[in-house]
Structure formats: C-alpha cells, structure tokens
Amino acid sequence: MNVQCNVSNSIGYQLADAFLNVIDQTKLDVRPQPKYVVDPGKVLEVPIMAVADPLYHRLLTYRWSKVKGGQAVSKNPADPVYVDVSNTLIINATGFDRDQAFLEILGNYSCLVSMGLEKGEGDVVVYTHISSDEEEAKAEPPKINSGFLKKIFFWDVTDSKTLDCTADGIPAVEYEWHRNGVKIVEQPGSVEVSGGRLQLLRPTLNDEGFYQCFASNAHGKSMSTVVEIQKAQLLDYKTLPVANIGTHDVGSHVTLTCRDQPMSVPTAVYDWFIGKSEAIITGGRIVIDQVGDLHFINVEMGDELAGEKTYNCSLYNVVAQLRVSGSPTKFKVNPGMVSAQNRMRA
Incomplete structure (x- = not known):
C-alpha cells in the first residue's frame, strides 16, 4: 500500500x-x-x-x-x-x-x-x-510552446500516433502526459512516453480520450491545450431501392437527397457518381450542399440517365481513406418546354 x-x-x-x-x-x-x-x-x-x-x-x-x-x-x-x-x-x-x-x-x-x-x-x-x-x-517557470489540434483520429492498430510536447523553463522541465485527467503509465510496445513525447504505437478504443501534457520544474507547472483522440469509423450503406423522383421540366431545379447516410467519424466528404465510377463534376449549375444533397439548378435533357444507370451519393472518410456509395436515384426530364421554345424560334 x-x-x-x-x-x-x-x-x-x-x-x-x-x-x-x-x-x-x-x-x-x-x-x-x-x-x-x-x-x-x-x-x-x-x-x-x-x-x-x-x-x-x-x-x-x-x-x-x-x-x-x-x-x-x-x-x-x-x-x-x-x-x-x-x-x-x-x-x-x-x-x-x-x-x-x-x-x-x-x-x-x-x-x-x-x-x-x-x-x-x-x-x-x-x-x-x-x-x-x-x-x-x-530561473523561469515552465512555458509549453507546443500546439495541438483539438481532435486527432486513428483508423486501426497500425495507425500509430505521436504527440510531441515541448516547453521552456529554467531549470529544465519534466513532463507528464494525462488521459482523462489520469497520469499515463507506460505500456512498452503499446503506449510509450519519452520526455515530452507520447506515442500510441497500437491505438485501440481503450486509447480514446482527452489528452493533456504537463511540464514542471522547481518554479511552477504549465499545461498544454487538450487534444481529443478518437477512433475513425465508416459504416457501409444499407441496400436501398432506387428512388425515382419523377419527371421534371427542362430548366427546373431538381434535388437528389443523399438518403440514409451511414455513420462516419470524422464527418465524410460528399461526392456523387453515375453508377459506381463516373464522378459528377460539380460547379456552375450542379452543386452539392453541406448535407450531401445534389442540386441541378437548371436541369437539362442530358441529365436524364438512360437504362439502368443511377445517380449515387458517395461518402469518403479521409482518415480511413475509404469510400462507400449508395442512395441510388433516377429522374426523367420533360422536353416539352424545349420543343415549345424551338417552335417559337422557327
């Protein structure tokens, strides 16, 4: 004891x-x-x-x-x-x-x-x-001069993470790392501390938490900002039926909803594809909003897909470097307005 x-x-x-x-x-x-x-x-x-x-x-x-x-x-x-x-x-x-x-x-x-x-x-x-x-x-009390991101993600046990904490002080400072308010104890081959350096060599869910560095000498103590370490995740899409959102006139605004999005940590980057591999180029009249929905500001005849092709919402996790796609969607375009305009020009 x-x-x-x-x-x-x-x-x-x-x-x-x-x-x-x-x-x-x-x-x-x-x-x-x-x-x-x-x-x-x-x-x-x-x-x-x-x-x-x-x-x-x-x-x-x-x-x-x-x-x-x-x-x-x-x-x-x-x-x-x-x-x-x-x-x-x-x-x-x-x-x-x-x-x-x-x-x-x-x-x-x-x-x-x-x-x-x-x-x-x-x-x-x-x-x-x-x-x-x-x-x-x-003599000078410690002053930590390292800055950390507010949040750091790891994907699996091969995605090791290193945090370097440095501080000025006279006399030389000693370092401690804490997770969730508790001093970290070294686990050789898994969690290692050397001076101000913390290494998570094989991170797991048990290593998730809030980390903070402390530097001290005979004249005081300094602490770093808190950094959260979290495991990245990307679930797969559920199998969804094709959503047929009807027929729309040329020139109208058509919105394709990115339905039933799977969980992604951190937040995924959105893209849309025709089928599985043909990326849609956005900008101008075609845009993707912040929740992943695809907008045709002025729909054209060429936006209607032939045969079995569908528009598919795609989520890309930058930490895992993985992509999942789903939410297949189709629509038709009514050429009536174009035909009427052509007759007027004639």
Whole structure:
C-alpha cells in the first residue's frame, strides 16, 4: 500500500511526504528541503532519515534517484553524485567548472524510503531540487510552446500516433502526459512516453480520450491545450431501392437527397457518381450542399440517365481513406418546354 500526501510550497513546487499508519508508523525524522543550491568548487549534502517502530526500523531502505523512478544514484564516493553510508545525498562539484557536465548534475532528485515487509508497505517519497546560484538568478517557470489540434483520429492498430510536447523553463522541465485527467503509465510496445513525447504505437478504443501534457520544474507547472483522440469509423450503406423522383421540366431545379447516410467519424466528404465510377463534376449549375444533397439548378435533357444507370451519393472518410456509395436515384426530364421554345424560334 502506498500512501502519499501532496503539499505545495509558496513557489508552487510540489513536495511529497507521507505519514503512514500500517503495521508500524513510518515517518521522516529528517526531511530534505524543497530546494538546495550548489556551485562549482562546493560540496552539498542532502540528508534524510526515516524512523519507524524499533521492531521494523532495520527493514527501512533508502533509494535516491535522479527524477522519480529513474536509475539509482551511485554509492561510489569517486562519483560526483553519490549516496553515503548514512543515506545522505552528496553533490560533489569540486572538480567542475560551469560547463555542461556541471549542469547535468543539477535537477530534480527523489528518495524512496521503503519498509521491506511483503510488498513494500509504507513508502515515503521525497522530492528536492538542486540548482546553482546562477541558475536561481535566471530561473523561469515552465512555458509549453507546443500546439495541438483539438481532435486527432486513428483508423486501426497500425495507425500509430505521436504527440510531441515541448516547453521552456529554467531549470529544465519534466513532463507528464494525462488521459482523462489520469497520469499515463507506460505500456512498452503499446503506449510509450519519452520526455515530452507520447506515442500510441497500437491505438485501440481503450486509447480514446482527452489528452493533456504537463511540464514542471522547481518554479511552477504549465499545461498544454487538450487534444481529443478518437477512433475513425465508416459504416457501409444499407441496400436501398432506387428512388425515382419523377419527371421534371427542362430548366427546373431538381434535388437528389443523399438518403440514409451511414455513420462516419470524422464527418465524410460528399461526392456523387453515375453508377459506381463516373464522378459528377460539380460547379456552375450542379452543386452539392453541406448535407450531401445534389442540386441541378437548371436541369437539362442530358441529365436524364438512360437504362439502368443511377445517380449515387458517395461518402469518403479521409482518415480511413475509404469510400462507400449508395442512395441510388433516377429522374426523367420533360422536353416539352424545349420543343415549345424551338417552335417559337422557327
């Protein structure tokens, strides 16, 4: 059982501490401060000590790591960052200038204190931040500079998706991705998180939801806009009888309704065909409206189809790159008005 209480200090940095009531009572007797400063040529000590019921005190273990859950800090005193026999974190910057190697030892550290009973009941996690005077002088809270579409679609498990979240901040920021308000846990080969990059390698319906990136450092937290990820869908047309919409005079306005449209996510693009393959060229007197209906503004004799040919409404899903067609329709054109006009000209 893990118990954790979150506390924010005046600069918005989130600390984590816990007072646990399990078989014994484990608590921190010496707790690291939220922030420390170290500069080249200096040595910094970060102490920590937990206490427990004397019967179980010998079972307490300490694990320092750079970033929560990362690789354990070395116990070799020859390393610039190590943990001594008293479980104190030592930052030895005596051999450093203000170079990249020095910057790499700065950042967020955490210590996991566990009581080794069965499944590790009674964990205490402590976060602290190591920085330099110079870094403190130019400290900046995170600011996410990535923008995302409001909605992203995937078609099947082969349609992987990647979201890249980047943020500025001093010191360097750490990232978290949340789905529907819950932190995402990596699932190797399926859902992977690396820094600010989130990859859905084999997306399924379980991956649908609202995603948001969080970037934080010792001076605050920033969050991205929310992006919805949804599975694309395109159902097939039902088999419909041919709709014969009667006879219309030359020059009249004729509307062909796109009937019983199948569901499409995202919204499909509409086209009309003669038969299955002859696309109708729209523009001028022939247009398709926003709900998919086909309009002949001024119908002509040539718009009447001979034999078994029909006009068919077609839906195209741009994500799936699939098309379905249906709603077959026919009509006749009355040439009477044309004949009358021809007699008048004669």
